Amino acid sequence: MRILVTGGAGFIGSHLVRRLLSSGQHQVVNFDALRYSGNLTNLNTVSQQPGYAFVYGDICDGALVSSVLRQYRIEGIINCAAETHVDRSILDPESFARTDVVGTGVLLEKGRQDGVKRFLQVSTDEVYGSVESGLSTEEDRVQPRSPYSASKAGGDFLVLSYWTTYHFPVMVTRGSNTYGSNQYPEKFIPLFVTNAIDEQPLPLYGDGQYRRDWLAVEDHCAGIEQVFFHGEPGTVYNIGGGNERENIVVAEEILAYLGKPKSLLRFVSDRPGHDRRYAVDSGRLRQLGWRPIVPFDEGLRSTVQWYREHESWWRPIKSGAFREYYEQVYGRRLQQAG
Ligand code: TYD
DSSP: OEEEEETTTSHHHHHHHHHHHHTSSOEEEEEEOOOTTOOGGGGTTTTTOTTEEEEEOOTTOHHHHHHHHHHTTOOEEEEOOOOOOHHHHHHOHHHHIIIIIIIHHHHHHHHHHHTOSEEEEEEEGGGGOOOSSSOBOTTSOOOOOSHHHHHHHHHHHHHHHHHHHHOOOEEEEEEOEEEOTTOOTTSHHHHHHHHHHTTOOEEEETTSOOEEEEEEHHHHHHHHHHHHHHOOTTEEEEEOOSOEEEHHHHHHHHHHHHTOOGGGEEEEOOOTTOOOBOOBOOHHHHTTTOOOOSOHHHHHHHHHHHHHHOHHHHHHHHHTTHHHHHIIIIIHHHHHHO
16 A cells, blocks of 8 residues: 555654555655654664655645645555644644644645545544543543643544545544654653663652553554554544553653662652543454553663663754753753752
8 A cells, every 4th residue: 555654754653654664565655844853764774665755744735745645646644743742732832733733634635635545643542631540432522631632632523524524534543652762852751761861850740640551652553553454434543552650650660770769750840731640441443453562561671771772863852952942841840849
Protein backbone atom coordinates (compact mmCIF):
# COMPACT_ATOMS: atom_id res chain seq x y z
CA MET A 1 0.00 0.00 0.00
CA ARG A 2 1.15 3.57 -0.63
CA ILE A 3 0.84 5.31 2.73
CA LEU A 4 1.28 8.92 3.74
CA VAL A 5 2.51 9.20 7.33
CA THR A 6 2.31 12.77 8.55
CA GLY A 7 4.63 13.75 11.38
CA GLY A 8 6.88 10.87 10.35
CA ALA A 9 9.98 12.61 11.68
CA GLY A 10 8.55 12.75 15.21
CA PHE A 11 8.69 10.19 17.98
CA ILE A 12 5.76 7.86 17.26
CA GLY A 13 5.78 8.77 13.56
CA SER A 14 9.39 7.73 12.99
CA HIS A 15 8.91 4.42 14.78
CA LEU A 16 5.82 3.83 12.66
CA VAL A 17 7.58 4.69 9.38
CA ARG A 18 10.37 2.24 10.18
CA ARG A 19 7.88 -0.44 11.16
CA LEU A 20 5.80 -0.07 7.97
CA LEU A 21 8.91 -0.18 5.80
CA SER A 22 10.35 -3.21 7.57
CA SER A 23 7.56 -5.42 6.19
CA GLY A 24 8.83 -4.65 2.67
CA GLN A 25 5.19 -4.45 1.55
CA HIS A 26 4.50 -0.74 1.67
CA GLN A 27 5.69 2.51 0.23
CA VAL A 28 5.81 5.27 2.79
CA VAL A 29 5.82 9.00 2.20
CA ASN A 30 6.80 10.92 5.30
CA PHE A 31 5.19 14.37 5.30
CA ASP A 32 6.59 16.50 8.10
CA ALA A 33 6.93 20.22 8.87
CA LEU A 34 10.10 19.54 10.90
CA ARG A 35 9.09 21.75 13.77
CA TYR A 36 10.94 21.69 17.06
CA SER A 37 10.41 18.00 17.83
CA GLY A 38 10.74 16.63 14.28
CA ASN A 39 14.12 15.09 13.57
CA LEU A 40 15.06 13.42 10.30
CA THR A 41 18.00 11.64 11.90
CA ASN A 42 15.35 9.39 13.48
CA LEU A 43 15.03 7.92 9.97
CA ASN A 44 18.70 7.57 9.04
CA THR A 45 18.41 3.80 8.77
CA VAL A 46 15.64 3.97 6.14
CA SER A 47 16.27 7.24 4.33
CA GLN A 48 17.93 5.51 1.35
CA GLN A 49 15.39 2.71 1.11
CA PRO A 50 13.55 2.62 -2.25
CA GLY A 51 10.05 2.53 -0.67
CA TYR A 52 10.66 5.69 1.35
CA ALA A 53 10.24 9.36 0.43
CA PHE A 54 10.27 12.53 2.48
CA VAL A 55 8.26 15.66 1.73
CA TYR A 56 8.72 18.79 3.81
CA GLY A 57 5.35 20.36 4.52
CA ASP A 58 2.61 21.38 6.89
CA ILE A 59 -0.74 19.56 7.11
CA CYS A 60 -2.47 22.97 7.13
CA ASP A 61 -1.21 23.56 3.56
CA GLY A 62 -4.10 22.08 1.56
CA ALA A 63 -2.60 22.71 -1.89
CA LEU A 64 0.61 20.92 -0.97
CA VAL A 65 -1.25 18.03 0.69
CA SER A 66 -3.36 17.57 -2.47
CA SER A 67 -0.37 17.59 -4.77
CA VAL A 68 1.49 15.04 -2.62
CA LEU A 69 -1.56 12.75 -2.55
CA ARG A 70 -1.73 12.87 -6.34
CA GLN A 71 1.99 12.71 -7.05
CA TYR A 72 2.52 9.60 -4.93
CA ARG A 73 -0.93 8.07 -5.64
CA ILE A 74 -1.49 7.74 -1.90
CA GLU A 75 -3.98 5.06 -0.82
CA GLY A 76 -3.92 5.52 2.95
CA ILE A 77 -3.12 8.29 5.44
CA ILE A 78 -1.93 7.93 9.03
CA ASN A 79 -1.96 11.27 10.81
CA CYS A 80 0.79 11.44 13.41
CA ALA A 81 1.40 15.17 12.88
CA ALA A 82 0.46 17.00 16.05
CA GLU A 83 1.42 19.37 18.78
CA THR A 84 1.56 16.99 21.73
CA HIS A 85 2.96 18.44 24.93
CA VAL A 86 0.54 19.59 27.64
CA ASP A 87 2.95 22.12 29.18
CA ARG A 88 3.47 23.76 25.78
CA SER A 89 -0.28 23.84 25.22
CA ILE A 90 -0.60 25.89 28.41
CA LEU A 91 1.98 28.40 27.08
CA ASP A 92 0.76 28.51 23.46
CA PRO A 93 -2.74 27.03 23.01
CA GLU A 94 -3.30 28.55 19.54
CA SER A 95 -0.68 26.44 17.83
CA PHE A 96 -2.47 23.34 19.17
CA ALA A 97 -5.83 24.40 17.76
CA ARG A 98 -4.12 25.16 14.45
CA THR A 99 -2.29 21.88 13.93
CA ASP A 100 -4.45 19.41 15.84
CA VAL A 101 -7.85 20.71 14.73
CA VAL A 102 -7.41 22.79 11.55
CA GLY A 103 -4.53 20.70 10.17
CA THR A 104 -6.45 17.48 10.80
CA GLY A 105 -9.45 19.00 9.01
CA VAL A 106 -7.37 19.96 5.97
CA LEU A 107 -5.77 16.53 5.73
CA LEU A 108 -9.14 14.79 6.02
CA GLU A 109 -10.80 16.91 3.38
CA LYS A 110 -7.94 16.55 0.91
CA GLY A 111 -7.86 12.80 1.55
CA ARG A 112 -11.58 12.52 0.94
CA GLN A 113 -11.44 14.60 -2.25
CA ASP A 114 -8.59 12.45 -3.53
CA GLY A 115 -10.41 9.16 -2.87
CA VAL A 116 -7.95 7.87 -0.25
CA LYS A 117 -9.07 4.41 0.94
CA ARG A 118 -8.21 4.59 4.66
CA PHE A 119 -7.50 7.38 7.11
CA LEU A 120 -6.21 6.80 10.63
CA GLN A 121 -6.08 9.55 13.22
CA VAL A 122 -3.48 8.95 15.94
CA SER A 123 -5.03 10.43 19.04
CA THR A 124 -4.63 10.14 22.80
CA ASP A 125 -6.36 8.73 25.87
CA GLU A 126 -6.14 12.24 27.33
CA VAL A 127 -9.35 13.16 25.49
CA TYR A 128 -11.31 11.21 28.15
CA GLY A 129 -10.03 13.57 30.83
CA SER A 130 -8.98 12.52 34.29
CA VAL A 131 -10.43 9.17 35.39
CA GLU A 132 -10.29 8.63 39.14
CA SER A 133 -10.98 4.91 38.92
CA GLY A 134 -11.73 2.19 36.38
CA LEU A 135 -10.83 2.23 32.69
CA SER A 136 -12.08 4.52 29.91
CA THR A 137 -13.81 2.70 27.09
CA GLU A 138 -14.29 4.10 23.61
CA GLU A 139 -17.95 4.75 24.43
CA ASP A 140 -17.15 6.97 27.41
CA ARG A 141 -17.74 10.68 27.31
CA VAL A 142 -14.90 12.77 26.00
CA GLN A 143 -14.03 15.38 28.63
CA PRO A 144 -10.69 16.96 27.73
CA ARG A 145 -9.28 19.46 30.23
CA SER A 146 -6.09 20.89 28.70
CA PRO A 147 -5.70 22.90 25.48
CA TYR A 148 -3.75 19.90 24.17
CA SER A 149 -6.38 17.25 24.90
CA ALA A 150 -9.20 19.59 23.85
CA SER A 151 -7.50 20.15 20.49
CA LYS A 152 -7.01 16.43 19.99
CA ALA A 153 -10.65 15.81 20.92
CA GLY A 154 -11.70 18.42 18.35
CA GLY A 155 -9.64 16.61 15.72
CA ASP A 156 -11.19 13.25 16.70
CA PHE A 157 -14.73 14.60 16.33
CA LEU A 158 -13.94 16.02 12.91
CA VAL A 159 -12.44 12.72 11.79
CA LEU A 160 -15.41 10.68 13.01
CA SER A 161 -17.85 13.07 11.36
CA TYR A 162 -16.34 12.13 7.99
CA TRP A 163 -17.56 8.57 8.42
CA THR A 164 -21.07 9.62 9.40
CA THR A 165 -21.34 12.31 6.75
CA TYR A 166 -19.33 11.04 3.77
CA HIS A 167 -18.63 7.38 4.53
CA PHE A 168 -14.96 8.26 4.27
CA PRO A 169 -13.29 5.25 5.97
CA VAL A 170 -11.68 6.77 9.04
CA MET A 171 -10.45 5.25 12.29
CA VAL A 172 -9.15 6.82 15.49
CA THR A 173 -6.63 5.32 17.90
CA ARG A 174 -6.28 6.66 21.45
CA GLY A 175 -2.95 5.59 22.87
CA SER A 176 -1.87 5.92 26.46
CA ASN A 177 1.39 7.59 27.60
CA THR A 178 4.02 6.38 25.18
CA TYR A 179 7.73 6.00 25.89
CA GLY A 180 10.82 4.70 24.11
CA SER A 181 13.82 5.80 22.07
CA ASN A 182 13.82 9.05 20.06
CA GLN A 183 11.26 10.82 22.27
CA TYR A 184 11.84 14.56 22.53
CA PRO A 185 13.14 15.25 26.04
CA GLU A 186 10.30 17.53 27.14
CA LYS A 187 8.12 14.54 28.05
CA PHE A 188 8.33 13.03 31.52
CA ILE A 189 10.45 9.91 30.91
CA PRO A 190 13.12 11.32 28.54
CA LEU A 191 13.30 14.56 30.54
CA PHE A 192 13.91 12.68 33.76
CA VAL A 193 16.38 10.25 32.18
CA THR A 194 18.48 12.98 30.57
CA ASN A 195 18.34 15.22 33.66
CA ALA A 196 19.38 12.29 35.83
CA ILE A 197 22.32 11.46 33.54
CA ASP A 198 23.47 15.06 34.07
CA GLU A 199 22.67 14.94 37.80
CA GLN A 200 20.19 17.77 37.37
CA PRO A 201 17.01 17.95 39.49
CA LEU A 202 13.98 15.88 38.43
CA PRO A 203 10.95 18.19 38.75
CA LEU A 204 7.95 16.16 39.95
CA TYR A 205 4.69 18.07 39.68
CA GLY A 206 2.49 18.25 42.78
CA ASP A 207 2.69 15.26 45.09
CA GLY A 208 4.21 13.01 42.41
CA GLN A 209 1.35 10.56 42.83
CA TYR A 210 -0.35 11.27 39.52
CA ARG A 211 -0.81 8.06 37.57
CA ARG A 212 -0.21 7.24 33.94
CA ASP A 213 -0.49 4.00 31.96
CA TRP A 214 2.80 3.49 30.12
CA LEU A 215 2.86 2.07 26.60
CA ALA A 216 6.06 1.10 24.77
CA VAL A 217 6.29 2.89 21.42
CA GLU A 218 6.75 -0.48 19.67
CA ASP A 219 3.44 -1.73 21.13
CA HIS A 220 1.76 1.55 20.24
CA CYS A 221 2.87 1.32 16.61
CA ALA A 222 1.80 -2.33 16.40
CA GLY A 223 -1.65 -1.20 17.56
CA ILE A 224 -1.82 1.61 15.01
CA GLU A 225 -0.81 -0.80 12.26
CA GLN A 226 -3.42 -3.35 13.31
CA VAL A 227 -6.19 -0.74 13.31
CA PHE A 228 -5.06 0.81 10.04
CA PHE A 229 -5.22 -2.49 8.15
CA HIS A 230 -7.94 -4.34 10.04
CA GLY A 231 -10.02 -1.81 11.99
CA GLU A 232 -13.68 -1.04 11.34
CA PRO A 233 -14.24 2.32 9.66
CA GLY A 234 -15.90 4.92 11.85
CA THR A 235 -14.50 3.29 14.99
CA VAL A 236 -12.29 4.40 17.87
CA TYR A 237 -9.72 2.00 19.35
CA ASN A 238 -7.98 2.53 22.68
CA ILE A 239 -4.36 1.40 22.96
CA GLY A 240 -3.22 0.97 26.56
CA GLY A 241 -0.03 -0.54 27.89
CA GLY A 242 -1.59 -1.94 31.08
CA ASN A 243 1.34 -0.51 33.06
CA GLU A 244 -0.17 1.96 35.47
CA ARG A 245 2.39 3.63 37.72
CA GLU A 246 2.64 6.69 39.94
CA ASN A 247 5.06 9.24 38.52
CA ILE A 248 7.27 9.05 41.59
CA VAL A 249 7.64 5.29 41.16
CA VAL A 250 8.80 5.74 37.56
CA ALA A 251 11.19 8.51 38.61
CA GLU A 252 12.72 6.32 41.31
CA GLU A 253 13.09 3.44 38.87
CA ILE A 254 14.96 5.71 36.44
CA LEU A 255 17.31 6.85 39.22
CA ALA A 256 17.90 3.25 40.26
CA TYR A 257 18.78 2.16 36.70
CA LEU A 258 21.25 5.02 36.42
CA GLY A 259 22.66 4.57 39.93
CA LYS A 260 21.76 8.17 40.81
CA PRO A 261 20.57 9.42 44.22
CA LYS A 262 16.94 10.08 45.16
CA SER A 263 18.05 13.51 46.36
CA LEU A 264 17.73 14.60 42.70
CA LEU A 265 13.91 14.45 43.06
CA ARG A 266 12.25 17.86 43.51
CA PHE A 267 8.58 18.36 44.27
CA VAL A 268 7.66 21.47 42.30
CA SER A 269 4.44 23.45 41.96
CA ASP A 270 1.81 21.60 39.99
CA ARG A 271 0.81 21.89 36.35
CA PRO A 272 -2.46 23.86 36.05
CA GLY A 273 -5.41 21.53 35.43
CA HIS A 274 -3.16 18.48 35.88
CA ASP A 275 -5.15 15.30 35.20
CA ARG A 276 -4.79 12.86 38.10
CA ARG A 277 -5.02 9.63 36.20
CA TYR A 278 -5.52 8.13 32.75
CA ALA A 279 -6.26 4.46 32.10
CA VAL A 280 -7.98 2.84 29.14
CA ASP A 281 -9.69 -0.43 28.33
CA SER A 282 -8.06 -1.88 25.18
CA GLY A 283 -10.52 -4.78 24.82
CA ARG A 284 -11.73 -3.66 21.40
CA LEU A 285 -8.21 -3.67 19.96
CA ARG A 286 -7.42 -6.99 21.64
CA GLN A 287 -10.34 -8.45 19.71
CA LEU A 288 -8.43 -7.53 16.54
CA GLY A 289 -5.57 -9.72 17.82
CA TRP A 290 -3.32 -7.04 19.32
CA ARG A 291 -1.80 -7.11 22.78
CA PRO A 292 1.11 -5.22 24.34
CA ILE A 293 4.24 -7.33 24.58
CA VAL A 294 6.91 -5.10 26.16
CA PRO A 295 6.99 -5.44 29.97
CA PHE A 296 7.32 -1.96 31.46
CA ASP A 297 10.43 -2.63 33.52
CA GLU A 298 12.27 -4.01 30.49
CA GLY A 299 11.03 -1.23 28.22
CA LEU A 300 12.06 1.45 30.70
CA ARG A 301 15.47 -0.13 31.21
CA SER A 302 16.17 -0.27 27.49
CA THR A 303 14.90 3.30 27.04
CA VAL A 304 17.29 4.51 29.75
CA GLN A 305 20.07 2.60 28.01
CA TRP A 306 19.19 4.18 24.65
CA TYR A 307 19.51 7.70 26.08
CA ARG A 308 22.77 6.72 27.72
CA GLU A 309 24.15 5.54 24.39
CA HIS A 310 22.73 8.36 22.26
CA GLU A 311 23.91 11.54 23.93
CA SER A 312 24.74 12.85 20.46
CA TRP A 313 21.00 12.69 19.72
CA TRP A 314 19.67 14.59 22.75
CA ARG A 315 22.50 16.89 23.85
CA PRO A 316 22.14 19.26 20.88
CA ILE A 317 18.38 19.41 21.55
CA LYS A 318 18.79 20.24 25.21
CA SER A 319 21.40 22.92 24.57
CA GLY A 320 19.38 24.81 21.94
CA ALA A 321 16.00 26.59 22.10
CA PHE A 322 14.98 23.96 24.62
CA ARG A 323 16.83 25.90 27.30
CA GLU A 324 14.51 28.85 26.97
CA TYR A 325 11.50 26.57 27.20
CA TYR A 326 12.96 24.81 30.22
CA GLU A 327 13.58 28.09 31.99
CA GLN A 328 10.03 29.23 31.24
CA VAL A 329 8.38 26.07 32.57
CA TYR A 330 10.75 25.08 35.36
CA GLY A 331 12.94 28.09 36.30
CA ARG A 332 10.73 29.58 39.00
CA ARG A 333 9.37 26.22 40.09
CA LEU A 334 12.84 24.85 40.80
CA GLN A 335 13.90 28.03 42.59
CA GLN A 336 10.85 27.80 44.84
CA ALA A 337 11.52 24.11 45.50
CA GLY A 338 14.98 25.13 46.74
P1 TYD B 1 3.91 14.05 30.26
O1 TYD B 1 5.03 13.24 29.76
O2 TYD B 1 3.95 15.52 30.06
O3 TYD B 1 2.58 13.41 29.67
P2 TYD B 1 1.02 13.80 29.96
O4 TYD B 1 0.95 14.95 30.88
O5 TYD B 1 0.53 14.15 28.63
O6 TYD B 1 0.43 12.57 30.56
O7 TYD B 1 3.75 13.82 31.82
C1 TYD B 1 3.52 12.54 32.38
C2 TYD B 1 3.25 12.72 33.86
O8 TYD B 1 4.43 13.23 34.49
C3 TYD B 1 2.16 13.73 34.16
O9 TYD B 1 1.43 13.32 35.30
C4 TYD B 1 2.91 15.00 34.46
C5 TYD B 1 4.18 14.49 35.11
N1 TYD B 1 5.36 15.34 34.91
C6 TYD B 1 6.09 15.80 36.02
O10 TYD B 1 5.77 15.48 37.18
N2 TYD B 1 7.17 16.59 35.77
C7 TYD B 1 7.55 16.98 34.52
O11 TYD B 1 8.54 17.73 34.38
C8 TYD B 1 6.79 16.49 33.40
C9 TYD B 1 7.17 16.86 31.99
C10 TYD B 1 5.70 15.67 33.65
